[in-house]
Amino acid sequence: MRNLLLKPRRTPAGPKSCPTCGLFIALALAVVVGACTTTSRASSAPPVLRVCADPNNLPFSNARLEGFENRLAELVARELRSEVRYTWWAQRRGFLRQTLNARACDIVMGLPTSMEMALTTRPYYRSSYVFVSRRDRHLRLTSFDDRILARLRVGVPLVGDDGGNSPPAHALSRRGLVRTIVGYSVYGDYAAESPAAGLIAAVATGHVDAAVAWGPTAGYFAARQPVALEIVPVSPEIDLPFLPFVYDISMAVRRDDAALRDRLDRIIMERRREIDEILAAYRVPRIDGGDLPS
Numbered sequence: 001m002r003n004l005l006l007k008p009r010r011t012p013a014g015p016k017s018c019p020t021c022g023l024f025i026a027l028a029l030a031v032v033v034g035a036c037t038t039t040s041r042a043s044s045a046p047p048v049l050r051v052c053a054d055p056n057n058l059p060f061s062n063a064r065l066e067g068f069e070n071r072l073a074e075l076v077a078r079e080l081r082s083e084v085r086y087t088w089w090a091q092r093r094g095f096l097r098q099t100l101n102a103r104a105c106d107i108v109m110g111l112p113t114s115m116e117m118a119l120t121t122r123p124y125y126r127s128s129y130v131f132v133s134r135r136d137r138h139l140r141l142t143s144f145d146d147r148i149l150a151r152l153r154v155g156v157p158l159v160g161d162d163g164g165n166s167p168p169a170h171a172l173s174r175r176g177l178v179r180t181i182v183g184y185s186v187y188g189d190y191a192a193e194s195p196a197a198g199l200i201a202a203v204a205t206g207h208v209d210a211a212v213a214w215g216p217t218a219g220y221f222a223a224r225q226p227v228a229l230e231i232v233p234v235s236p237e238i239d240l241p242f243l244p245f246v247y248d249i250s251m252a253v254r255r256d257d258a259a260l261r262d263r264l265d266r267i268i269m270e271r272r273r274e275i276d277e278i279l280a281a282y283r284v285p286r287i288d289g290g291d292l293p294s
Contacts, residue, residue, distance in 0.1 A: 123248035
């Protein structure tokens, strides 16, 4: 879901080298099940809502404010009667330590709900890793146990240098399908626009037969390909003993700012319809039916 040693900057520049979708995949690997519990000092809605985000990470965010997390930040700021101010930082390992937890901002718009490094709101969507294939191939992939996978070239996101540390890579390797894997860095070429698009484009061009990608990334870029692509949630949702492919996603604040978290919770409940409309506009695959727990 790059270890940066510099202080956060407010200009959209990415690091030259690194160790998911950007941050999500790298962070998702460290997720533990369970809700965060904490107490906190009171805080009031800030006149400026300071948001930390990646300047080149569509469909989530970019410096031109074209991502769905940019739109959600504007919605939240409007409800808090605040103005959005961004600290731009490429979402890599160390992102939370260098940004939110360094008090460079007050909120990150999308993290797994059970993330321990921050205090998260109630989830505002639930999505899944998905199989992506060309519709005209009629592959009908649904499960990591589908026998046809042994005969396919399957693109998967890779994190770090070990070549197999994303959930899809682990699931395929576990089934002895290492030779089917074609790795694509989740960071892509950060000097290029929308680096996460490469994995989905590879399916459209036939460079790979299929891909396994995080749902929001797949849904957004699949809709922008010149051929029709099929998107199907992977199964199982949890690959035993414990490798989840489905995640609840929340907004996140510092662990000592429960007051702001509570205000965000109210916004999520009261503006549920608007949030759902934003997610739908970006083709975010939902497996919650828009009916998350209150």
